[in-house]
Amino acid sequence: MENFMNLYKMIPKVDQILDNEIIKKLLEENSKNLIMESIHEELNSIRNNISNGCDEKVILNYIENLAKNIEKNLLNKKRLNLRKVINASGVVIHTNLGRSVLTNEILENIKDVSVGYSNLEYDLQKGERGSRYSHLTEIIKKITGAEDCMVVNNNAAAVMLILSTMAKGRNVITSRSELVEIGGSFRIPDVCRESGAELKEVGTTNKTHLSDYENAIDENTAALFKVHQSNFKILGFTESVTSTELKDLKEKYNIPIIEDLGSGVLIDLSKYGLGHEPTVQECISNGVDVVSFSGDKLLGGVQAGIIVGKKEFIEKMKKNQLTRALRVDKFTLSALEVVFSYYIDEELAISKIPTLNMLTIKIEELYNKAERFIDYLGENKEFSYEIIDIDSEVGAGSLPTQKLPSKAVKVISNSYTENELEEKLRNHNIPIVARIYKGNLIFDVRTIFENEFSIIKDALDSLIGE
């Protein structure tokens, strides 16, 4: 009991703490209120530890390092919640980690139009009010071959706007194999209902025929609606109707075709050893009237929903009241303009857009990168490293069965289990999201940038002899 009271007496007074050199330095650069909060929190935590009967040595050590602990507490308080992490998971378009990655070149453009005023809705030629959507129209038309285009907040919003504009109070015909759920919250039947369109399901899970669509058409049918299966594949005994085949019905009954393409790729990825994904250009030239896709999946840009297709429909969408609620800001438009400009030249797009770059990088290059990474990490008494074969993933429900052979660096640790390591790295000041594979922590080098090697090294070095 006496000991217990002595411990309480060891706790410094606030005045003494404020006199500490470390704290004085903090006071020069930070608000006193915030520092006082940290001081009180740390003092409370010591008192709690004493009353909980915590080990005396631990408590004395804590008191000895009080100023440093207060500094740590303050830094934590000041740290923003949304921040950089390192993606060592090998999932290229990782929805939980922000999907596509931007470059400084793209950010420079966003900065240019954002630190001052911009011509967001001002027509510089005419000197009068303009449209925010006009900045992207020409480039998107040129690249996709579509008559017109429109950009909204994300692809879910795009589908909602399309259905609301073209099919409200009427029905759209969709195959049962395409009633997808994306990321847990976007479900085609629900989105349809919300938009005011009636979903008319046809066919079965594995087979849908052209005649299924044809038999379902009635005077109230607004469109034939195709949805990319995105995050799953139906294998085996299957049959589906392509948009090209639907064209016959479209002409016979004069009903437009709508397609939610999901990822929206603009380059034939099969040239780069990936599976073939229907491109936006193919959809348009196959006669789809309105196509929508995401801005931050395979396109490699920012969160947005891009709608391309027939002018008569897009113009109606621009007048829909929903458009005002779904509209994108200048950051989005500015980033997309740069990203689309790369697509004028396929090679440029592959080299400039990190998502495409990471998906098409050659295995030899990944091996070299893994070697450079191990060299960089250097030798130490705690960890050793080995290059292993691994499969990366495309992510974001794109090309779900695609195998992407990759190289990873396996960490062999003397004192940590793989789960301890995973947790410690995840809680590093710049969090590192790695994978556990066959009992070891691994870093898939595909999604790590070279300028992040040093951060990972710092994190690992800080764990040596902890």
Ligand SMILES: *Cc1c(COP(=O)(O)O)cnc(C)c1O
């Ligand atoms: C990803 C996806 C969506 C949702 O796109 P967001 O841009 O995330 O809103 C909608 N439909 C399909 C088929 C998708 O793959």
